[in-house]
Amino acid sequence: MTRDFLADLAGVLDAPGLLLxxxxxxxxxxxxxxxxxxxxxxxxxxxxxxxxSALVECCLRHGVAMVPQGGNTGLVGGAVACGERRELLISLERLRAVRKLDSDSACLTVEAGCTLGATTRVAAAQGWRLPLALASGDSATIGGVLATNAGGNETIRFGNARHMVLGLEAVLADGSIWRGLSPLRKDNAGYDLAQLLVGSEGTLGIITAASLALKPLPRQREVAWLAVPSPASALAVLRRVRQAVGETITAFEVMPALAIEFALAHRPGARCPVDPQAPWHVLLDCDCAAAGQWLGEAVLECLEAECAAENVTDVVVAQSQAQADAFWQIRESISDAQKAGGVSLKHDISVPIAAIPGFIDQTLARLRDRVPGIRPCVFGHFGDGNLHFNLTQPREMAAEAFRAREEEINELVFSSVLAVGGSIAAEHGIGLLRKGWMAKSADPAALFAMQRIKRALDPLGLMNPGKVLEVDYYSSASAGDICD
Amino acid sequence: MTRDFLADLAGVLDAPGLLLxxxxxxxxxxxxxxxxxxxxxxxxxxxxxxxxSALVECCLRHGVAMVPQGGNTGLVGGAVACGERRELLISLERLRAVRKLDSDSACLTVEAGCTLGATTRVAAAQGWRLPLALASGDSATIGGVLATNAGGNETIRFGNARHMVLGLEAVLADGSIWRGLSPLRKDNAGYDLAQLLVGSEGTLGIITAASLALKPLPRQREVAWLAVPSPASALAVLRRVRQAVGETITAFEVMPALAIEFALAHRPGARCPVDPQAPWHVLLDCDCAAAGQWLGEAVLECLEAECAAENVTDVVVAQSQAQADAFWQIRESISDAQKAGGVSLKHDISVPIAAIPGFIDQTLARLRDRVPGIRPCVFGHFGDGNLHFNLTQPREMAAEAFRAREEEINELVFSSVLAVGGSIAAEHGIGLLRKGWMAKSADPAALFAMQRIKRALDPLGLMNPGKVLEVDYYSSASAGDICD
Incomplete structure (x- = not known):
């Protein structure tokens, strides 16, 4: 049977299209x-x-499940096969054409296999900004970024990946091609399928190309590194900067001293702009597409006021692009750097911004009670409420002993998140990793609706099965569902 | 049977809740x-x-169809009963609470029956902007605005209504309450049901409250009225302003001389800032949340350059808020004012921005060939590609004779729109009015997916039936579909 399928598959693909x-x-x-x-x-x-499309139809004929894959940079197991030798991995890596840059519509249309980095550079070469910034940008692909509704550093200003989508082309679960690319800003002809596919992690169809809304490139930029005594101080700074320079805030990141320690150890030669032992650090990035000289002064004025209010203990403003890049390299290396500290249990969570200081304090206090010596490395996108609530093992504990407590620690963190109205899956998605927690924590009416949508659009259950949702096909799918 | 239903209904509603x-x-x-x-x-x-929720369950028990209604300001027949005395109209007008303004998350949560205008004022009182501007703002409600994904004047900068939605509360077609309100900017736990409900025109569920993302209020603003020789000149101006002051462009509207003539006749005392007989007019609105004095100069510099290039023949910059308001009153009165010209056939369309000048020229030439003396009043949101392609009857033609040619004229306009990759339903939606054209023009794979979604979420077909989509329930709904 597998042999028949592979023979059929070879018939619809070209030679480089099939790897056995x-x-x-x-x-x-x-x-x-x-x-x-x-x-x-x-x-x-x-x-x-x-x-x-032909390949999806071939899979349907043979009842073979499909797992779409972009740059394979995901963190939740959304793009891996889960039935040993029973699923076909579909890589979009050969769909790399830049279809069109339409400057008057501020729209760039590219294929799913283009990396985010390459796409950003195509836009920039024509004076445009694709406002999505991820550490993995040079590997992550547009298809994957959209399938997972990636977030990143600039969400505070530009929203996450779904906010850039004007139109999509996709192969749906029945093999049909939906030709929905479009530079239009207003199109209310029916349900927004693009927004449904974005963030569905390949469980409803496979994105093959996207029309992305662009913004003008910045002409003024101020990047500052601040030492702050606490998350509450960081919040005070955010409030003031937002009041003063509003929409120019592109990123507002926080990092604890432990994250800086890991990052400096990981990148020999890197230097923290302020005392690395300051308990908390903020990386503030502001920019504006209008030319002028006013932004620097406006930002500085805020920071001086916050120094006077003792919410900021030190500030360094980048004096060059190179210095700004160096600031960001420290921030971006934290995830990798943390490995040197041993096992880390990571939680990609969101909480309402006002709740962040209390949430961090209380959750860490409970964790320290439960696991003495635990080393919290809670950092991330403070300005959009998304924290990487990462917990490094105690120095004296064996790695396996710490790992054995994963479920208990997840339970503590996630129940704290849910108690303040947060999300257990902020920007990394659900995949395999958080499916259980999603089933436990999602609104029941919403979960039921999602299951119905999944069954309606993928009645055979062959599109990335087992990811995001557990869907029971047997109790309710009918022949009518499958064949009509 | 009706009597049983009404008795049951009276049991779930309070006294002011039921009008017979x-x-x-x-x-x-x-x-x-x-x-x-x-x-x-x-x-x-x-x-x-x-x-x-109880009332929806009551309708399900009795098989009664429901038509949700907001401010009843729609233009496509999306909120009217279509089976005489067979449908229940559900007005959301009593759900008017402002649930919460969370400044740190820049999020306002209000109930569906709040008008857009009232909601905007609640936000403004706390220093925030709800960036959605419609002429009908004081009647249109948040529920209706979201159910139709309204657009309006500021889409060029802020996107349409769906871009403001962080979370929803809704009663789904099975009567369940989905509690999805949230100020979170990042939440990737499953499919984005909010984005699916927005723009579905009440055919999948009834929105009861929404969490809306806010922006900071502007601190600098420049409003200018320009006389331009042609749509091509308007495009040249848009390009230059966008280059210079990028994201500060909040609105870029065009109006032909005929629109100005109608508006001035309609509003005695109104005065066109430039020669009203200039063939085309542009209303440009730029603002910025950062304090300062730089915006005026930057805008003026662009306009001077475009005067030199002869793309602008006259400019008046508003010198006060009152003058800016007066400019906008002319623009906002066009729709109503057009009535004085007799019958108008209206088309709410989008085309790619670069295509606008050619599209207007060629479509009007063909219309003038077909209907000599036809008076085009094509105006609207040039900056986002959305034109109100309105056609007033020839002076000498009888109203009925013009009306009789509606289908022929729609065919000409819409086929021109589709030929350049535009949309036949930009910001007003589909409702009853454009359902036929939607069925003809939508991508077949997309249309089929929408029908499946509709059947999956509303298996009995009782949610605003007959709007947006024609769905055949009988050939494929099964008992499993309906009961599980």
Missing amino acids: PGQDLTRYEREWRGRYESRALAVARPADVAML | PGQDLTRYEREWRGRYESRALAVARPADVAML
């Missing part, structure tokens, strides 16, 4: 951190949307 | 322009979400 298990499939089958790894039936690499 | 046919129901049953009017079984006015 005899070949080295590691880079598709192994998630980049090595946390997930399993065997696929094969790896398909369609050259274009028509080939992808 | 003996009473004057005109303001609910009659669309404000009088274009649609039909009889409802009754009008329900639930006092809160629990009462609405």
